[in-house]
Amino acid sequence: MTKRILIAEDDLMSSEMLATFARGKGYEVVAVLDGVELLTMLAEQQFDVIITDLMMATLDGASATEIMRMLEITTPVIALTALSADEIELVKDKFIKVYQKPCDFNALFECVSLLTGEAA
Numbered sequence: 390m391t392k393r394i395l396i397a398e399d400d401l402m403s404s405e406m407l408a409t410f411a412r413g414k415g416y417e418v419v420a421v422l423d424g425v426e427l428l429t430m431l432a433e434q435q436f437d438v439i440i441t442d443l444m445m446a447t448l449d450g451a452s453a454t455e456i457m458r459m460l461e462i463t464t465p466v467i468a469l470t471a472l473s474a475d476e477i478e479l480v481k482d483k484f485i486k487v488y489q490k491p492c493d494f495n496a497l498f499e500c501v502s503l504l505t506g507e508a509a
Contacts, residue, residue: 404422
């Protein structure tokens with residue numbers, strides 16, 4: 390069965406690059422623009438992994454992840470961010486892993502493959 394990834398990223402170019410890379414690795418991808426859309430999509434569909442930007446309009450990735458956990462949604466979440474190391478330190482415990490932008494997609498998808506049980 391094809392593994393599903395939900396990408397929450399408000400930069401359209403970054404989102405499309407990430408989605409294209411993921412599809413090339415054989416994943417089914419759904420992309421949304423902010424944390425509100427992320428939560429809406431999770432109410433409608435199931436995903437194997439979530440990749441979210443931390444800084445998004447309307448609802449950021451860290452807040453969306455907190456809400457997910459309050460709703461007992463246990464899908465693993467990986468964060469992408471341009472925040473500094475000090476700022477990441479404040480939120481890193483909410484995520485399986487945090488990658489700083491620009492991100493090495495090969496390293497990111499090694500993590501995704503481990504979480505989904507897929508071969509890298």
